[in-house]
Amino acid sequence: MKSDKSKRQFTFGMTPLERRSILSLIGIYSLRMLGLFLILPVFSLYAHDLQGATPALIGLALGAYGITQALLQIPFGLLSDRIGRKPIITAGLILFALGSVVAAMANTITGVIIGRALQGSGAIAAAIMALVADLTREEQRTKAMALIGLSIGASFAIALGVGPVLNRWIGVPGLFWMTAVLAMLAIAVLHLGVPQVTIPRHHLDVEPTPKQFLRILGDSQIMRLALGIFMLHVLLTATFVVLPISLRDESGLDPVYHGYIYLPVLIVSILTMVPFIILAEKKHHMKEVFIGAVITLGLAEITWIYFHASLTATVIALWLFFSAFNLLEATLPSLVSKQSPAGSKGTAMGVYSTCQFLGAFVGGWSGGAVYGHFSFTGAFTFCAGIVGVWLYFAATMKPPQYLxxxxxxxxxxxxxxxxxxxxxxxxxxxxxxxxxxxxxxxxxxxxxxxxxxxxxxxxxxxxxxx
CATH class of the missing domain: 3.30.70.100 (Alpha-Beta Plaits)
Known part of the structure; x- marks a missing residue:
């Protein structure tokens, strides 16, 4: 009987080695993402005082990490198959730390842009996912990926709440220095906590395969989803170029208190989205929920167009925005997984992630540029227009197969x-x-x-x- 119980535990639960591996890799991923997210709610307020700053360049600095992430993530992942996961992840974290130091020491907007681009060049997401696959059994891999996804969401929530508070104590340069320290801690966790993999293997469910790219790029349904994550991160970054300034200058809220708005609203929005996740996944109403979430993003942006001077309206719109954003951030990867052909999930997710980072870059730059020419109303109108285009593609996509x-x-x-x-x-x-x-x-x-x-x-x- 004891033997059968142990066998069941081994089959359905993680082994101690798997738990240690996953917890360590979650720590690495969380430390890195926390460093990226910390400046999101405060950077546009700080950057106006930098030499040479314009709204377009401020937006470019906020999203600059996205372009280097998009260009290097897949190559770094493929390279990790050849020279090993840990060397690639270590090099990526060092680049991330160096970029943080450059941004912390910069007194010009150009210097910060260079630092942010250097941060993004430490593109280790694919290599970390491959290492997760190396260190877990097939039946535990989905659970491991889900835990990492939850850690990213937790990092986002903590950063939005803590970023404004830390900014009051140490300023944005201090946040960049803190990010560099977090990267160094992640390197320590990598080498002290993560077991060594002797021979890396390629995993089709996790890693991209070059010969499959044309197949994925020719799949109209997967490319609609890739366009979706692109637009979602255009909206996130463009909105946060403008929203902190609007909260301060239009709604009259001191930046010190911004975190007290972001964190509670984000927590309530997560609770709001849970019933819709159940409706989408368990009740098989994915397309309806998906379209509803896109419409909700549009309602949030429209509310900001007309009522951004009202603190109450801004908070309500922020709740709508976060509820829809978190719902889409959770369901889009699930849809990609369902739509991707067998053995091509890694390639589909590689294309998806590349579009996600491109969205952050385009959103930062374009959001800042539009704000510079047309102020708050123009920036929020631009975001509402993005939602309108997305809504067309979402409404015309085929209902997903529940595979x-x-x-x-x-x-x-x-x-x-x-x-x-x-x-x-x-x-x-x-x-x-x-x-x-x-x-x-x-x-x-x-x-x-x-x-x-x-x-x-x-x-x-x-x-x-x-």
């Missing part, structure tokens, strides 16, 4: 047998697509849980691994 990704260990197998096994897998009820990768010894499946013949799948798996 989930599933990884099946098949053991050692030759390429010819892999093709035969893939055909047998697709003949099982509920298996919509299957790709068997002989080198990895796994099969990547897309399955419909409501129709899946789990018994047949288990039997076939047992025959292959037995």
């Amino acid at each position: 989930r990704s599933h990884i099946l260990a098949v053991g050692k197998i030759d390429p010819e047998e892999a093709q035969h096994l893939a055909k047998r897998l697709t003949e099982i009820a509920g298996v919509a697509d299957a790709v068997v990768v002989a080198e990895e010894g796994v099969a990547y499946l897309k399955v419909d849980d409501e129709q899946l013949d789990q018994t047949a799948l288990d039997q076939l798996s047992a025959n292959k691994t037995g």
Whole structure:
């Protein structure tokens, strides 16, 4: 009996090594994202005093990390397959720390832009995800990725609440110095807490594969979702170029108290989105919830167009904005996972993440430029226009199939047998697509849980691994 219990725990729960690995990698990811997010609610207030500052350059400085992240994330991830995860992650964190130091010491807006771009050049997200896959079993990988996703959301919430408070004590240069220290702490966590991987493996469910890019770029449904995350981060960055200034100058709220607005509103918005996540995922109303969230973003921006001088209206719009933003930030990756072909999830997510960082860059630069020419009303109108374009693409997308990704260990197998096994897998009820990768010894499946013949799948798996 004890043996059976241990076996079940090993199968369905994480091993101590997996827990240590995931907690350490969550620490690294959280420290880095906290450093990026801390300046979001305060930078546009600080940057006006920098030499050479204009609204467009302030926005560019806020979003500059996005362009280098977008350009280097996939190459860094692929390079980690060749020279190892830890060297790439260490180099990325050093670049991030150096960028933070450059931004902290800069007294010109150009210097801050260079520092922010250098921060973004430490593009380690793909390498960290690959390391997660290296250190976890297939059946625990989804759980591990979800925990990292939650840590990013927590970092965002903490940064919005704590950033304005820390800004009062140490200023924006101090926040950049703090970010550099956090990066150094992340390096320590990497080498002291994360187990060593002797031979990195490529994982199709996590990492991009160059030969699959054309397939993903030609998939209109996945590209609509990539456009969605692009526009969502255009809206986030453009809004936060303008909103802190509007809160101070139009609503009359001292920047010291901004954090007391952001954090409670963000917490309430997270509670607000939970029923809609359930409605989308469990009740299969994903498209309706998705479109509703996009419309809600538009309502928030329209409220700011006409009532940005009212503190009450600004707070209500902020609640609408955060509720929709968090809902979309949670559902978009889920939609990409559902829509991506079996064995192509890593490539689809690579394209998705690249568009996300490009959105931060475009949003910062364009939001600042529009604000510089047309003030608050023009900036919020620009954001509402972005929502209008997005709404068209969201409304015309196909309702998603409710398929989930599933990884099946098949053991050692030759390429010819892999093709035969893939055909047998697709003949099982509920298996919509299957790709068997002989080198990895796994099969990547897309399955419909409501129709899946789990018994047949288990039997076939047992025959292959037995």
